[in-house]
Each structure stands twice: as C-alpha cells, then as structure tokens.
Amino acid sequence: MLGAAGLALLRIRNLFAVVMLAGIYSLLSAGLFTVMDAVDVAFTEAAVGAGISTVLFLAALALAGHHENKPGHTPLLPMLVVVITGAALVYGTMDMPGFGDPDNPVHHHVADHYLEESPHEIGIPNVVTAVLASYRGYDTMGETTVVFAAAVGVMLLLAGGVRSRGRAGRQAGEEGDG
Amino acid sequence: MSVDLFVSHYNYWVVIFLMMVGFYILISRGNLIKKIVGLNVFQTSVFMLYISMGKITGGTPPILLDDPHGEGEAVGHVLYSNPLPHVLILTAIVVGIATTSVGLALAVRIKEAYGTLEEDEINRVEAQTEAAE
Amino acid sequence: MREEIVVRVGAKVLTPFIIMFALYVHFHGDYSPGGGFQAGVILAAAFALLALVYGLEAVQRVLPPWFAQMCAGLGVLIYAGVGVVTVLLGHNYLGYGALAHDPEHGQHYGIMAVELGVLVTVFGVMVTVFYLFAGRGTMKP
C-alpha cells in the first residue's frame, strides 16, 4: 500500500492530490511504526507528517499554485542514479542481520544498557523518553535548535513584505560612513 | 539467494524500494514543491529503515511494564524493542519537518520572484537575465 | 469571517480539549508515548484550528506573533540553560543529577525541564511558521 501511494505520488501532477497522498503516506508509515513497536515515533510521524507538514504544504500551495508541468526532459539520469543507489543499498542489506532477530548486535551493547539500567539511573518507564531527554539529551537539544533554526530561516524568508531590491538606498546612505 | 535471506530481509527491501521512489521524485521532478514531497517520502522511508533495525520479533514497545522502582527482574523476561533507533528517528523527523518548512518558505519566495515553480522555467528566466547583463 | 456557526462553536469547544490533550501528552510522556515535541505540535495545532475558523487576525490578538517568536527562542534558552545550571552546580553539561540530592530525582526534574523547553520552542516555532505562511497570503493577495 505504501508502495502504491509512493508510485501514485510520482504520477499525479495535481499538487493538492500529491500533498494529500503524502499525508496518507505518512499516516500509513505511522501505522507501520506502531507495528514495529515504535509508538513514540508513530505518534510523532502522525502529528508531523500527516498533520503539520500537510498544513504547511497546503499553505504553500495556496501561495504558490498547485499544478505541476509535465516533466520535460527524459528522466534517464535520475533513473540511473536511483537504480544504482537502490542496488547499493540492497547489496548492503545482504550482510545485514535478519529483520527482528534479537541477537543482532544492534540490540546489545548500548541498547542493553538503556533497557536494563534506566529504571535505576533515571526511573521512568518510557525508555524512549529516558534516552531522548537524558542519555542522548544533547541530541534533543540539537533537535530543538534545528527547529528554532527553521523558524529563524522561515522568518528571514517570509517576514515582512517584498524586500526592496537594488542599491538605491545605499548611495544615499553613503555620506554617513567611511 | 536463499529463502531464508529473503524472509529475513524482505522488509528492508520494501523499505529500500520506497526510499528510491522518494529519491526518484526528488531528483527527477522539476516542480519545486514536488521535489520537497519527494524529499519527505525519501526521509520517511529512511526512518522506516531505522525502525526496522530496532524491531525485535515478539518484542514490545520499550515502555517498561514493571514498577520502575521494583526489582526490575522482569526486564529479562519481557523482550523490548530497541529504543535507540526510535530516539534517533524522533530527532530525524523533527529535522525533516524543519527542512521542509524552510524549503517551502523558499519555494514561496521563488514563486513570488519568478512567477513559477518549475525548474525549467526558472532556468530559462535566469538564462535570459544573464544574457541581458 | 466564516458564517458556519457549527464550525465556530465546534472549534471553541474543541480547543480546550486539544490543549488538555497536549498537556496530557506532555506530562505523561514519562509513562506513555509522547513528550514535549508532540505536545508542542498539538498545542500549535489548536491555534491553527482557531485561526482557520476565526481568521488569523483574531488569533493573533490572543497570541501575538512576537510572543510566538519569543517562545521559539525561549525554549532553546530553557533547554540550554538547564545545561548551564548543571555546569554551575558542578556537574557536566546536562548532568541532571546535579538538580537534586538524589540523582534519580535530579533526572526527573531535568527531563521535565528540558521537555518544557522542547514544548515551548516547538509550540512557538510551529505557530510562527504557520502565521508566516498564512499571513503571507493575506498581505499579498
């Protein structure tokens, strides 16, 4: 189903439909996350992917129009790049430990510590929160900063009306400095 | 290719397929908004890859069932999925939406400046400006 | 302004629940999925809903843009500030153990504080971004 949504995204040229589909795609993936025990992630993906980003896309579309032109050039090169990248990834997964195998190295080492020690060291049952806010709290601070940076970026770009262009103001203001 | 390998890895491969669909949209489409959609799909699929890594068959979400102040003996008996990929992906999702919002803001500004969101048309306008200089 | 009375009343009724839910998500993040980020998003969504129903200007009277911007910065300051406090208390950066005599309690306080920071920033940012996108349209029809 995800695949179908993805392919539909590729084909459809009405951007409203695309955005809606992308939202659905996010919701579906959120479902998948829940299946894979990542409830926090699912929650967030639903809120962000299906919620916020859809709203943002719609707002942007309202400002920027919603029809996509037919792709002009032959998409051969992108296809090649994608096939190579995908093939490389598949090749890489060959030696990856099987899906869901509890003996994978990924589940040990650091992860063991989180699951076994966090009740004593931090004392909250949601290990994800414990890792998020404490063990890797610094990453989360970075994440907060990223969000903040995005806000600064959007403010820089969209705050105020259309900027005055050219250098009319500068020559006039030149007398003051130097 | 053994059946075993297929069974244990098909999940990854599906994810990779989705990833590549997103990547393809991103690099082949000329519409700037669609590019951003592609980027979103691409990233969401990468998240799935991560979450797949963290999944343990038969495991439960990493929310400890016992009283945290108890002995914690039960931890050994209940199989929890790996929490670390979840944390990483939480961060990544946030980063993704941040990128999306900046990208959309740029797209809006480009639309205002050029009157179009199609890469070809923008390139044409730019070529004209350059020739005029 | 919209005429659909049902929508307006509906939004009015819904908003407190959304806010409640956001707070629940925030404070219950220790025990169930959720936390500052999700709470911030939901909270912002509440205002977005109001804006859609009552119009941007009305909401901006309640929640002025400068306040949202302030929140965006403030959350970062709270988060990073917690780290500075732990440093001043002689621990490493973000070493929540410093916040109470008992390290476990310290962790609780610390997590609470930083989640608050996340909430404030995410709320502020989401509202700001929403205002900017929505406001762009009204100012430049």
Add this chain to the structure above:
Amino acid sequence: MIAEHLPILQVVLPLLAAPVCIFLRNPRAAGALAVLTSWSALGIALSLLREVMSTGVVSYAIGDWAPPIGIEYRVDIVNAWVLVIVATIGAVVTPYAITSVESEVDRKRIPLFYAAYLLCLTGLLGITITGDVFNVFVFLEISSLSAYALIAMGQRRRALTAAFRYLIMGSVGATFIVIGIGLLYVMTGTLNMADLAALLPEVWDSRTVKVAYGFLGVGMCLKLALFPLHLWLPNAYAFAPSAVTAFMASTATKVAVYMLLRLFLSIFGRHFSFEVMGLDLILLPLALVAIVSMSLVAIFQVDVKRLLAYSSVAQIGYMILGLSFASVTGLTATLLHLFNHALMKGALFMALGCVVYRIGSVHIDAMVGLGKRMPYTMAAFVVGGLSLVGVPLTVGFVSKWYLILGALEKGGLWMGVAAIVLVTSVMALVYVWRVVEVAYLRDFAGDERVREAPWSLLVPTWALVLANLYFGIDAVRISAVARGAAEALMIGIGS
C-alpha cells in the same frame, strides 16, 4: 572549573546567543553580541588547542553519561585545529558583517540574520567537536538550515534558487549520511566514534559496512562540494550576501572535509580506507578532474564572486588530493590547506564584499580601474589572490609545497600529479590576474563618488590578509600542528 567545561562552552555559547539576538531586536546590539560571542568562541578554541597539544585528547561526557552510553565531546589535535579555523573565520567575519550586512539586508531582518549566523557557527563547531556520529547529523542540519536561509538573503532573486538547490542537494547529502550512520549502527550497535572505531574491524568484511562507507562518503562529498557533486556551490557563493559568502566559503566546506577525514581515517581507519576500499584510487581522479576543470571554468567567469566560487571547488580538489596520497605529508597538506584556504578565500571574499558595498556589483567590467579608487581593498584582493595562486611568502605556498612534496615522495607517475598541481596554480594566476589587470591597468570610468570602503570593512579584511602573509612567512607552528594532526589521523582514533 571553567577550564574543564571548555568543550561544551565552545558550542553552547553561540547557541545561547542566537535566541538572545532575536530578543534584542536592535541590529547594532545583535551585531555586538555576535561579535562578542564569536570572539569568545575563538578564545575557547585556542585554549582547547593549547590544552590538547599539551595533554592529549580531551573527552567531555555530556549529561554525566560515560560514552558510549551518552554523547561524548572528544577533542583531539585534529578537531581542535578545525575548531580554531572555524572560530578564527567567525571572529573575523562577524565584525565585518556589521557594516556589510547593513547595506545588503533589510534592517528589520538583521537581528534574525545574526541569529541564523550564530546558529550556523554553532552547527559547524558542533559538527567538529563531537565524538558521536548521530550528533554530527543533528548539528549538520543546524548549520545547513541556517545556511540556506542566510544564502537566500542575497540581494538578487537568484539567491533564492541557489539556496533552494543547496537545500535539495544538502538534504540529499544529509539523508545519505543518515543512511550510512544507520547501517553502521546496525552492524555495531553503537554511535560513538571511538567505540565504532574499536568495533568495526570485526565486521569489516560485511557488505553492509562497505555500503555504509559509500553512503557516508557520497553524503560528505555532497556537503564538501567535491566535483561532480559541487553543483550547488557556485551560485550559492555567488549570490549570498558578502559576509555570508566569506563565512561559508572559509568554513562550511572545511568542516565537511574534516568530517570526511574523521569518518574515513579515524573511524574506519587507514587500513580499511586505503587497502580495502581503495579510497585513494577513487579520490585521486576526482580530485584531479575537479582541480583542472574547475580552474578552467573559473577562468571564463565574468562575475568575480562566481569566479572565486569555482576556484573554491578547485581548491577543495587540492584538499582531497592530499588525502588521496594516503601519506602523512599528503594529509599535512590537506590540513594545512584547510586553514590556508580559509584565510585566503576569506580575505578575497571580504575584499569583494567591500567592492559590493561601494559599487553594488562584482562583475568584472564594474571593477575597471578600482585599483586607484579603492586602493586598500584591491591591494587586499591582490595579496589574497597571490596567496590563492601559491606565491611564496603567502600561506598558499606552504600548502602547495606540502602537496607537491607529498606527490614527489611517492615517486613514479605521481610526478604527473605534482605537475598538474603546478600547472593549475598557473591557471589560478590567470583568473586572479584577469581581475588585477582590469583593476589596475585600466582607467576608472564609473561613478565619481565611489571611494575606499569604510574602515569597519577594511580592518577585518586586512586582518585576514596580514594573516595570509604572516603564516606564509612563519608557518613553523601551523605546520607542526597540521603534521601532528595528520599523524593522529593516520594512527587512528585510539591514540
């Protein structure tokens, strides 16, 4: 007490200052805060370098969690060196920005501008200092997002498309890096760099690690604009505001080069990189093609900023070339060129910023006769240009020296590589000299009111110009640091 927290302060200080900039709302006050912050960052970076030089690796466990459980800041001579580079440029460009930005950015946006600028600085410092691979990604995004916005602040509308292209390519790069990190994580179960370095040899044989290597490499090369993944760079540099160009050109790609070195040499190790993956054989042709083709393209540019941007891609080729030598001398050249190129490109772009400030354009026809009108600005350009060419007594020569020495040490066909390096420095002379000739050997025909740029722009510019000369004449100390860093990289992270 403060001394032991220096690593974290290095990053958190600008991070804290960024929101405060917004609160200030006053352009001058925000600028002053940015200057103060960037200078403190430089002070911290220098003392970190001193500490690392005398006592070895400094590790800082964030949140009191011992690595690999928590996130670790890990400063060794390599990243202390890069920190100093980034902080130096930050400290010089910020005061420059105050005047420059006023003329190029809306007054209302200036506090926001500084916030984004400080966030960018934060991100770059954070990438450099951290010892945790996922943390790299987070800070990479901080710096990238703010960089996209900063570039879009350019006066012409093409700045917007340049920023958008950078955003797309940068995000692809970042996503590739995330995939690479994920694959590494799935094989080892850790994200800590030192831990990874210790665990990876067990799983070297797996295809997964090799693919991870590839993805990290491609992602980083996108970020550092290695040919042919450089497409975002020329326009981004050409259309960004002057101060942003000067800052980004001297820091962003440098940090990406550092990450490449860190990943490939410290984490995977030289053995894996050079003997298993054949990194040197992959990078060598790419670097050479980058150097030659981009120098050639630069010669035909008419916009001087874009000319220098193409030159930057070529110069990045030099850095990668040094890496492809797979020797200490080659790496010394790379690390020295990180610093030297930051100095020269910083000076050059700042000089161009002065020109933009006065005449609003850096089209080569607009710069006719400027040698007389703006003598100090153009003199700065000449010295910076000579440094770019690699004339002795400038820093550019020092890195070129090590590059050629590295090639000759390998003997045989590498003679040809040395020759290419030398020939391309002649090409650099051609594109620099086009500008010099126009500026000095023709008569000014523009607006009579055009005169020398204000001191607030000239002083920072000349600070970098003098640094170009000083370190060109007395490079013993920086060479020693670079060589130490190169040796540390070749040994691996365990040292």
Add this chain to the structure above:
Amino acid sequence: MTASTLLLLSLAVPAAGAAVILLLRYNPNAREAASLVTAGALFTIVLRIYLAVSVGDRPALVLAEPIPGIPIALEAEPLGVLFALVASFLWIVTTMYSIGYMRGHPLRPEIRDVMATLGIDRDREKRQARFYLFFAFAIAAVMGVAFAGNLFTLFVFYEVLTLTTFPLVTHSRSEAARKAGRVYLGVLFTTSVVFQLLAIVWTYAIAGTLDFQDGGILSGRAAGAVVPVLLGLFVFGIGKAAVMPFHRWLPAAMVAPTPVSALLHAVAVVKAGVFAVLKVTVYIFGIDFIAATGASVWLMWVAAATIILASLVAFTKNNLKVRLAYSTVSQLSYVVLGAMLANQLGVVGGGMHIAMHAFGKITLFFCAGVIIISTNRTEVSQLKGLGRVMPITFGAFFIGALSIVGLPPTGGAWSKWFLGMGSLEAGQIGLVAVLMLSSLLSLVYLMEIPLQGFFGRPRRAPDRDAAGEDDHDHGGDFHTPPRWSMAAIITTAVACVILFLYPEPFYRLMTMVAGP
C-alpha cells in the same frame, strides 16, 4: 657592525628607501634625492660585505622559517657578492640616469607624447613616485636573490622580483603594456612554478635539504636519468635566464621605460636568472658531479642554440631596444653555457660575464634611451648620421658594443676568453665555433649602429646648429640630452674600459667560487 647585520641592511635599506619615496611622493626633488642616497648607501653596504667575503668570511643570517627545516636564510658567498656589487653599483648610475630621463628634459608637447608612449606621464607625479618605489623594491629583491642562503630563499626572492617588476613593465598602462605584462608574468611565472618549483621540491625530496653547499648537495644522492632531467628543469625553470624557448618575455618587457629596461631587463632581472643557474650548478649539483654524470651536455647545446638563434633574430629587428633585448637573450646563454660546461674555467667565465655584460649592456640601453628622448627615434634605420650630432652618446655606444662583442680594450674580452677556454677544456670544439660565430654576428648587428651613426648619411639632416651644449630652446626634432643621463653613460662606458685593465676583484671572487 657585524657582517650579518650588513646582510640584513642590504635588504632593509632599499626597502626603507622605498618607504621614504612613498612618503615623499609629492616632492620630486626630495624623492629623487632619497633614491640616490639609498642607492649610495646600498653600494657602501655591499662593498663592506665584499671586503668581508674577500678575506674568506661567510656572513649568514636566518630571517624566518616558513616551512620547518627550510628557512629564509641569507648568506654572502663570492658569486652572490659579485652579483650584488654589480647590481648595487649600477643602481646608483641608473638612478642618476633616471633623474635625467624622467624629468630633466624641457617639457614640450611632442616630447610629452613620446614620453607618454614610453610610459612616462609627466603630468602625474604619483606615477613617477610609483616608478621609483617599485624600482627600490625590485632592488631589494635583487639583493635577496644575490645573498640567498638556500634554494628556497632564492626562489622566494626570484618570485618577489617578478612581481615587483610587473608594475614597472606595465608602467604606461597602454594596451601594449598590458599585453607585454601578460607575456612577462605568464612566461616568468609559469616557468618558475611549473619547472623550477617542481625541481626545488624534487631536490628537497632527494636531498632533504636545500642549502647551498660547496660541492653541491645532490652528489651521491641522485643518479641516472634524474640528474639531467632535474638540471633541465632548473635551467628552463629559471625563466629569467631566457633560454629559448622561454625568452619571449624579455623583448616584451621592452615597453617599460628605458631605465627599467636598462637596469632590470639588461642587468638585474636577467642576471638574477643566470646567476641562479650558476648558483644551482655550483652549489646544488656541484660542477664535479655534473661533469662526472655528463648531465649538462644536452643543455650546453640548448644554450648554444639560443646564442646563435637570438643573434640571428637580433639581426632582423629594426627597433633599437628590441634588438638590444635579443642581444641580451643571446648573451645570457653565454653564462648558462659557462655553467653547463661545469669546469673551473667555464664557471669563472660565466660569472665574469655577468659583470662584464652588465656594464656593456647598460651602456647600450642608456644610449638608446638618450637617443629616444633626444630625437624621438626608436628604429635603427633612423639613426644614420646621428653620431655626428651626439658624439658622446654614440662613442659610448661603441665602447659598450665592443664589450658585448668581447673585444679589447673592454671587460667583455675577459669573460669571452674564459668561456672559450672552458669550452676547449670540456672538449667541445663545436662550442668554440659557436662562440666565435656569435661574436661575429654580434659585431655586425651592434656595430652597425655606431658606424651608421658616424658615417651614415642622414635621410633628413637634424639641425646641427641647434645642438649646442647649453641651448635650451631650439627647433627641429633634436633636444639636448639631460646632463644627469650623460654622466651616467660616461660612467658606465669608462667602467667597461676599466674592467679590461682591472678585472681583478671579479676574477678573484670567481676563483673563490670555482677553485683556482
């Protein structure tokens, strides 16, 4: 004052002079007085260094260390002292000449036009200041080349010299000057970076040092095909030696004002080139090592070819300065040839030719400059009969030409003699023939000028009556040569003769270099 302080001063004095010139840029008299004083001071300093070196002292000094193990170091050794003596003495003379040339002439519209085409813009004092300024810097760089203590230092000052002379070459800023500047910088920079720098780094990679040492640093460390290739890289890489095919910059540089052509492009810059070739052969390779490996044989013939070809080209050139430039190309290869002979006589001959050719060629250029500003004539074919109007100038030209050809009673005879003997000793009879042929050629193309001057029939007689010594206002196209310039010409012409009678100092210095 210790000898090593003197070394530092030899660089600092011209640099300080430049600073003073910059300060006095709006006062022509003070500015030129400063130039003259600086030149005098520099010569005194070099003379004292000479005195120290001639008794076996080798003062040395480290200035800085750009790259670990490779300092910028100064050291006075006999060959360098010889070069420094020549350059610093001729600077005094050239400064005198420049004063006359650049300003000592009554200002007439048509003369101003001529001067403008020559790159002298009398209306803009700053431009003249710039001339003296870069001149002083160039001399400082020349001193750096002369006293370089290692190959790296030599390279550094070599490049500085290129850059400081670029503004002099392009002084007029005309389209021709821009083109010439491109050729100048292009050839000199390309050769020095692509070949010379490669050779230097290669040398360092082989020997681990770049210090100039008696007997060389490469013997025993390099062998096989590397040695001739490396030597070739040096010879071609030192583009200032103008070995063909990298000689194009020298005629191009003739668009510069005549004093620049005289001092820099006939003396200091080109001599810095051949000096560097000599230095490299003697102190990096060692002449015994070269002789033993036979690495230089192919280069001897390259030099020989340059000697002949450049002479032939000189024949075809009608423009006086360009003809002199090709003559210089030819003569420079004499020095290169001397170095490549790699025996005692060859090196002595080459070293002495640096000095002898310098005095001879500067005389010729001085004369050419005076002819140009006095008569507005630049082509050889226009000079018929002028010798009767300007007897001193053409007399001096005659003496200078004799010295270039290598005939007694001028200094040039000595260096040619030693070079010939060196060729014989090296067993290269063919080279002796080349030397003789080239002398013959130069005799013809140089002597044509004074002989036509004295005995030729002018196409249009200049106003002889107006040529009176103290006549300042007269018609026609002839103007009295400035006195300062004439004094300079007489000085160098006399010096050519003195050097025949008393070549002792230069000879002694060279035997210290090459062994008795």
